[in-house]
Amino acid sequence: MSDVLNQAIVSGLLIGGLYAVMSVGISLTWGALRIINLAHFSFILLGAYATYQISTSLEIDPLFALLVVIPAGFLAGAIMQIFFELTKVDEFQSLIISFGSVIILQSIIRTIWTADFRRIDRDINPYESMSFFVGDVAIQVPLLLAFGAAVGIALGTSLLLSRSYFGKAVRAIVDDPQIARAYGIDNRRVAVVLSGLATAFSATAGVFIATFQSLSPSISLGWFGIVFPVVILGGLGNAVGALGAGVIVGVAAGVASVQWGPLSASLVTFLILIAALLFRPQGLFTRQGSS
Amino acid sequence: MLEVEGISGGYGSAQALRDVSVDVGDGEIVTLVGPTGAGKSTFVNIIAGLHRAWSGSVTFDGQDLTALRPARVCQQGVVIVPEGRRLFADLTVTDNLDIGAYHPAARAHRDDTYEWVCSIFPILAERRNQRAGNLSGGEQQMVAIGRALMARPRLLLLDEPSLGLAPVIVETIFEVIRNINETGTSILIVEQNVVEALELASRAYVLEDGRIVRHGDASELLEDESLQKAYFGM
Ligand SMILES: Nc1ncnc2c1ncn2[C@@H]1O[C@H](COP(=O)(O)OP(=O)(O)OP(=O)(O)O)[C@@H](O)[C@H]1O
Numbered sequence: 001m002s003d004v005l006n007q008a009i010v011s012g013l014l015i016g017g018l019y020a021v022m023s024v025g026i027s028l029t030w031g032a033l034r035i036i037n038l039a040h041f042s043f044i045l046l047g048a049y050a051t052y053q054i055s056t057s058l059e060i061d062p063l064f065a066l067l068v069v070i071p072a073g074f075l076a077g078a079i080m081q082i083f084f085e086l087t088k089v090d091e092f093q094s095l096i097i098s099f100g101s102v103i104i105l106q107s108i109i110r111t112i113w114t115a116d117f118r119r120i121d122r123d124i125n126p127y128e129s130m131s132f133f134v135g136d137v138a139i140q141v142p143l144l145l146a147f148g149a150a151v152g153i154a155l156g157t158s159l160l161l162s163r164s165y166f167g168k169a170v171r172a173i174v175d176d177p178q179i180a181r182a183y184g185i186d187n188r189r190v191a192v193v194l195s196g197l198a199t200a201f202s203a204t205a206g207v208f209i210a211t212f213q214s215l216s217p218s219i220s221l222g223w224f225g226i227v228f229p230v231v232i233l234g235g236l237g238n239a240v241g242a243l244g245a246g247v248i249v250g251v252a253a254g255v256a257s258v259q260w261g262p263l264s265a266s267l268v269t270f271l272i273l274i275a276a277l278l279f280r281p282q283g284l285f286t287r288q289g290s291s
Numbered sequence: 292m293l294e295v296e297g298i299s300g301g302y303g304s305a306q307a308l309r310d311v312s313v314d315v316g317d318g319e320i321v322t323l324v325g326p327t328g329a330g331k332s333t334f335v336n337i338i339a340g341l342h343r344a345w346s347g348s349v350t351f352d353g354q355d356l357t358a359l360r361p362a363r364v365c366q367q368g369v370v371i372v373p374e375g376r377r378l379f380a381d382l383t384v385t386d387n388l389d390i391g392a393y394h395p396a397a398r399a400h401r402d403d404t405y406e407w408v409c410s411i412f413p414i415l416a417e418r419r420n421q422r423a424g425n426l427s428g429g430e431q432q433m434v435a436i437g438r439a440l441m442a443r444p445r446l447l448l449l450d451e452p453s454l455g456l457a458p459v460i461v462e463t464i465f466e467v468i469r470n471i472n473e474t475g476t477s478i479l480i481v482e483q484n485v486v487e488a489l490e491l492a493s494r495a496y497v498l499e500d501g502r503i504v505r506h507g508d509a510s511e512l513l514e515d516e517s518l519q520k521a522y523f524g525m
Pocket residue numbers: 302305307325326327328329330331332333334374483
């Protein structure tokens with residue numbers, strides 16, 4: 001294999017981790033709460049801009065922004081879910097309403113930070129161009145960090161869902177909300193906490209994005225074509241699946257773009273998605289028979 | 292211990308229950324029998340808080356349960372094993388039992404109760420890591436009863452526990468219900484298996500078309516000729 005191809009595979013794998021962090025929040029709330037919350041895209045972007053602002057204003061390492069972005073993301077997700085609970089929206093209505101919130105948040109972002117590109121100054125952002133070599137293959141440090149976060153989030157979430165009382169409550173609500181309530185599960189509270197957690201993950205993705213990329217309000221448009229394939233390939237509500245799917249999409253798109261040019265990347269992504277929908281609509285990583 | 296007074300209720304404008312009163316004494320097994328569509332499930336669901344009555348009251352140990360949410364009813368010690376079992380099919384057997392012990396008072400005793408439930412249904416310990424949806428009907432009914440026991444009920448509401456089960460399994464389940472009762476748990480059991488239910492219970496109510504048409508000692512109803520005609524085809 002050529003060096004170019006090796007590099008494409010490794011970079012694709014690493015960026016697949018970032019894709020997973022960007023997707024896991026939507027996957028969780030869609031799978032467990034039956035809410036398709038497009039606002040996650042805005043929260044990724046807000047997380048990135050907040051990181052830019054905190055790092056630039058305080059002249060500190062951008063990763064310190066996690067200390068603010070994670071709790072703020074949690075709060076935002078919790079508040080959104082309280083709104084969804086109060087308005088009793090169904091899956092389709094949540095799509096429409098959250099699309100409205102995307103437009104509002106997008107214009108707020110545009111008002112605060114303008115449409116110009118924003119980038120954290122290299123003096124305070126050590127990660128942007130940091131990389132090292134393994135053989136002939138360059139490992140970009142900001143992507144490696146995001147990948148590490150993805151592994152942590154995927155394993156942590158799946159442990160939380162399988163082992164904790166909170167996780168059992170989430171899965172019980174998915175199966176039979178009425179009986180779950182009958183045994184004392186406060187399904188609203190569980191939903192609010194889960195949505196908070198999911199949004200904290202999305203906002204975290206924004207922090208990593210800000211460490212290596214220039215920001216403009218329109219960059220989030222390109223994320224739809226990555227995140228939805230990853231969410232569906234990984235299986236709704238499946239955090240480990242999202243990581244696997246992120247890696248598959250990252251590698252496939254990376255390899256396609258060195259083989260057939262950058263335009264082929266999104267085509268390949270959607271071919272994978274369509275194949276998955278045809279042959280395994282429950283996602284690649286979800287056991288048969290579970291939802 | 293449980294006093295249900297003058298319950299009326301239904302769905303939309305369709306009335307399913309008319310002025311139904313039932314009581315269950317401490318440590319008693321009471322059965323509610325009646326044909327399909329009589330309103331039996333509606334009635335126990337109202338007691339459990341899963342369905343709202345139009346009028347009437349539910350009192351348990353002097354506490355008014357009528358307007359309580361199902362979770363609060365469960366915490367008060369009235370726990371339902373719903374019709375059709377309604378297990379969390381994607382969860383393992385253990386996770387289903389753990390949901391039974393979700394409320395704080397039950398969770399504090401989780402390990403002891405779990406051990407007790409596994410001693411009642413040894414098969415559940417063997418199957419503990421299996422998906423509940425993959426179990427046989429009888430095993431699923433055991434999980435459903437086990438899950439309710441995990442909530443440490445003082446009154447257990449059983450809605451047709453024999454539904455869809457082979458006669459030998461039904462016998463086992465009824466035996467277990469008797470044993471549970473002997474540990475001090477009161478039982479209100481809804482059944483279409485009228486003979487077995489009357490043999491199990493000390494008192495019985497017959498519900499037809501939303502009304503209580505007969506009630507009395509189970510042994511007396513078992514002897515009753517008109518009931519025999521209607522229900523046992525004799
Ligand atoms: N969710 C519902 N919506 C509307 N009507 C209902 C609903 N559930 C039950 N009913 C109606 O209420 C009446 C009583 O039903 P219920 O399920 O309480 O009877 P049941 O005695 O439990 O019958 P079965 O022995 O078949 O379980 C029936 O006429 C039924 O059609």
